[in-house]
Amino acid sequence: MIYREIRDIYHHQVVAVIYDALDYSDPQDVALSQSLNDVLASVTRQYGGMVADGLAAFRPFAEAAGGSSCEAGLLIRLPDGACDTHPSPRGHRLLAAATVQTVLTGPTPGLPPASTLPGAA
Numbered sequence: 272m273i274y275r276e277i278r279d280i281y282h283h284q285v286v287a288v289i290y291d292a293l294d295y296s297d298p299q300d301v302a303l304s305q306s307l308n309d310v311l312a313s314v315t316r317q318y319g320g321m322v323a324d325g326l327a328a329f330r331p332f333a334e335a336a337g338g339s340s341c342e343a344g345l346l347i348r349l350p351d352g353a354c355d356t357h358p359s360p361r362g363h364r365l366l367a368a369a370t371v372q373t374v375l376t377g378p379t380p381g382l383p384p385a386s387t388l389p390g391a392a
Contacts (some may be wrong), residue, residue: 274318286373287311289365291329291345293356296338301326318334321373328369329362 279283281354294300304326312322329345336343341354345362350355358366 274314274320275279278318284374285315285318286323286370287315287320288323288325288370289364291325291340291355291358291366292333294338295330295333295340302328323366323370323373325366325369328365348372 274285289311290304292301294303308324308326315322329340329343332343332345333340340346340362341348344359344366346354347357347359
């Protein structure tokens with residue numbers, strides 16, 4: 272419903288950034304993130320959007336820090352030493368770079384023209 276409402280008034284490119292994992296060394300955490308990402312990516316593409324892969328953008332840095340996005344400095348550090356789930360400035364830069372790369376590579380092949388998408392005028 273959100274994308275339909277966006278498309279009712281906005282007919283330009285939409286880019287969704289799919290989620291990162293908090294702990295890349297935990298297969299359940301990665302699987303949960305990937306499941307959520309699969310749904311978000313599918314719906315985004317259904318409405319003609321592109322998908323920037325935050326999971327892949329964070330992975331090498333988190334893996335270099337033992338799998339932890341927190342220890343890699345990709346998440347906001349809290350006063351008690353734990354991390355928030357939101358990206359730090361470094362994490363923001365990685366997600367922005369993934370978004371720019373997605374936009375530069377163009378729309379996903381095989382998508383219908385924007386004029387035929389739900390909500391397009």
